[in-house]
Amino acid sequence: MKKQSIEQLQKTCTQLRRDVLRMVHAVQSGHPGAPLGCAEFFVALYFDQLRHNPDFKMDGKGEDIFFLSNGHLSAGWYSVLARSGYFPVSELKTFRKLNSRLQGHPATHEHLPGIRIASGSLGQGLSVALGAAQAKKIDQDDKLVYILMGDGELQEGQVWEAAMYAAHHKVDNLIATVDYNGQQIDGPTKKIMDLMNLKAKWEAFGWEVNEIKEGNDMKSVLEGLEKAKALTGKGKPVLNLLYTEMGYGVDFMVGTHKWHGSPPNDEQLAQALGQLEETLGDY
Amino acid sequence: MSLDLKFTYTEKKDTRSGFGDGFLEAGRKNPNVVGLCADLIGSLKMGDFQKEFPDRFFQTGIAEANMIGISAGLAIGGKIPFAGTFANFATGRVYDQIRQSVAYSDKNVKICASHAGLTLGEDGATHQILEDLGMMKMLPHMTVINPCDYNQTKAATLAIAEYEGPVYLRFGRPSWPIFTPADQKFEIGKAWKMIDGKDVTIFATGHLVWEAVVAEAMLREEGIHAEVINIHTIKPLDEAAILESVKKTGCAVSAEEHQINGGLGDSIAQVLSRHHPSPLEYVGVNDSFGESGTPTELLEKYGLNAENIVKAAKRALARK
Structure with a gap:
């Protein structure tokens, strides 16, 4: 895939946000907040960073592969998969509907290209990514494994089992990213279950921590991901703390947990789309 | 003896x-x-x-x-x-x-x-x-x-x-x-009829297959000929083998080191109730947790040994 300019990538982000909003609006269910906040990450990853082949193969041999552990960001992931050629963009209209490959949470069962594991029940993805990374090591495959987790998800104990394992086994061909938006369904993480000093926690678990302070700025995300890549292969697993704003891109959705799992109504959709230019053509 | x-x-x-x-x-x-x-x-x-x-x-x-x-x-x-x-x-x-x-x-x-x-x-x-x-x-x-x-x-x-x-x-x-051959072919999903019989079928799994073999000999001494089927694969269950046997014997016992609730016996009951309703008696743990003890003591206390299979077989026979 040819490298795109920052301006082009930003346009794709805007389209991804439109896709997400239209998808959750159409079925009046789903999770718009977090994928709006992760648009830059998704687009930077799929259109710039990943050495991947949209002609999908489950084992991902010889490719960088990505796992989404916080499966409720499915609308955003489906959009970026479709927009980068994994399946027809028109299929986005089937999201969460009966007989669709685009399940409410990502699944392999319907064989949607791009998806290698079901996710939705939180806390499991990092372990899966570790296994995939170790399979690459056995095969002497020098490509990388990426995984995105939510910050609220870090409240699950399994994440820390995996964190401990990764450092002990020196899984250094893995780049994990935490969507550090400080929000979860019931409210701000600080209020629900304070994550305290995440950087210190991951460092104490033996990880190389790379902070990406402007997670909704394309240039900053690209630089951050490049830096993360440079940190691989040095005996330590790598973690990006990606500071984002839930609901970014729509003024009345940004920075609150209220849009974590609530779709916009007709009026709100119109208002939101008014703030997001149709750049690549709606599905 | x-x-x-x-x-x-x-x-x-x-x-x-x-x-x-x-x-x-x-x-x-x-x-x-x-x-x-x-x-x-x-x-x-x-x-x-x-x-x-x-x-x-x-x-x-x-x-x-x-x-x-x-x-x-x-x-x-x-x-x-x-x-x-x-x-x-x-x-x-x-x-x-x-x-x-x-x-x-x-x-x-x-x-x-x-x-x-x-x-x-x-x-x-x-x-x-x-x-x-x-x-x-x-x-x-x-x-x-x-x-x-x-x-x-x-x-x-x-x-x-x-x-x-x-x-x-x-x-x-x-x-x-170790009572099965070293060179056996293991077919997933295929039950193994170990002993032919005509009066009652004992469907056993795991360690209790041995207890079923012992129970068969005990029953034979009393003139009861039990068929013993080794159900090593609980799922997919070999429904054909189960039905073929029970159509011949007319009653059955399930034997497993597991809760009766949700175990092999439950799966067999589903098959029988749908295709060939027949008396079925269960040898398994009856809605209880275990406790410390030797394996033999525990199998006896919780009713999972050959003697209990014999009793269950007789109960099943009486219901024919």
């Missing part, structure tokens, strides 16, 4: 050793076979594999949920992971991980569960899981296997390495008679 047993043994061994030896052999046959264990390598008899293939073996520490997830990831990369721990920690503790990352995701992961059932013995009820078969058989796409002795466990281990798809393999701790 000496019984005229149709199957005999000269040696006893634990079924977990059958797993360990089969696992090593599977590893030698196929470089994609890899192993994981959550701090129970010695108990699971996975040490020989680890020694021979250190780069294909992963110690996860006491973190079973992580082990299941890693296994799913290894399977994505084309490996055939055998994840071993005690049956309790291989099922109840990680049910959601198995459900989402393995079964629903169609991953070629072999969950290898030792120390299942009461015969774990002295460790007591915290470790004596009696619900695992039920939990695992409820999961769509899961194959559930519970072999009866060392040889069958070894054969089953080799068979699941060749099979593509998630498998739950259950075995145990106690030294147990």
Whole structure:
């Protein structure tokens, strides 16, 4: 895939946000907040960073592969998969509907290209990514494994089992990213279950921590991901703390947990789309 | 009194050793076979594999949920992971991980569960899981296997390495008679009629297959000819073999080291009620936890030995 300019990538982000909003609006269910906040990450990853082949193969041999552990960001992931050629963009209209490959949470069962594991029940993805990374090591495959987790998800104990394992086994061909938006369904993480000093926690678990302070700025995300890549292969697993704003891109959705799992109504959709230019053509 | 047993043994061994030896052999046959264990390598008899293939073996520490997830990831990369721990920690503790990352995701992961059932013995009820078969058989796409002795466990281990798809393999701790042949062919999903009979069918799984063999001889002394069928695969269940036998004998007993609720007997009852309603008596644990004791003491106290199979067979016969 040819490298795109920052301006082009930003346009794709805007389209991804439109896709997400239209998808959750159409079925009046789903999770718009977090994928709006992760648009830059998704687009930077799929259109710039990943050495991947949209002609999908489950084992991902010889490719960088990505796992989404916080499966409720499915609308955003489906959009970026479709927009980068994994399946027809028109299929986005089937999201969460009966007989669709685009399940409410990502699944392999319907064989949607791009998806290698079901996710939705939180806390499991990092372990899966570790296994995939170790399979690459056995095969002497020098490509990388990426995984995105939510910050609220870090409240699950399994994440820390995996964190401990990764450092002990020196899984250094893995780049994990935490969507550090400080929000979860019931409210701000600080209020629900304070994550305290995440950087210190991951460092104490033996990880190389790379902070990406402007997670909704394309240039900053690209630089951050490049830096993360440079940190691989040095005996330590790598973690990006990606500071984002839930609901970014729509003024009345940004920075609150209220849009974590609530779709916009007709009026709100119109208002939101008014703030997001149709750049690549709606599905 | 000496019984005229149709199957005999000269040696006893634990079924977990059958797993360990089969696992090593599977590893030698196929470089994609890899192993994981959550701090129970010695108990699971996975040490020989680890020694021979250190780069294909992963110690996860006491973190079973992580082990299941890693296994799913290894399977994505084309490996055939055998994840071993005690049956309790291989099922109840990680049910959601198995459900989402393995079964629903169609991953070629072999969950290898030792120390299942009461015969774990002295460790007591915290470790004596009696619900695992039920939990695992409820999961769509899961194959559930519970072999009866060392040889069958070894054969089953080799068979699941060749099979593509998630498998739950259950075995145990106690030294147990080796009464099936070393060169047996293990066919997943195919019941094995070990003893022909005409009066009552005993469907047994795991360690209780041996108790069924003993019970058959005891019943024969009283002129009752029991058919003994070894149901090593709980799921997919060999419905044809079950129906063929019960159509002949007219009644049956199920025998398992598991809760009656949700176990093999439940699966057989479903088959019979749909196709050939017949008296069925259950030998299993009746809605209770276990406790500390020797395997033999526990099987006796909880009603899971040959004497109890004999009694159940007579109850079934009386209902014909």
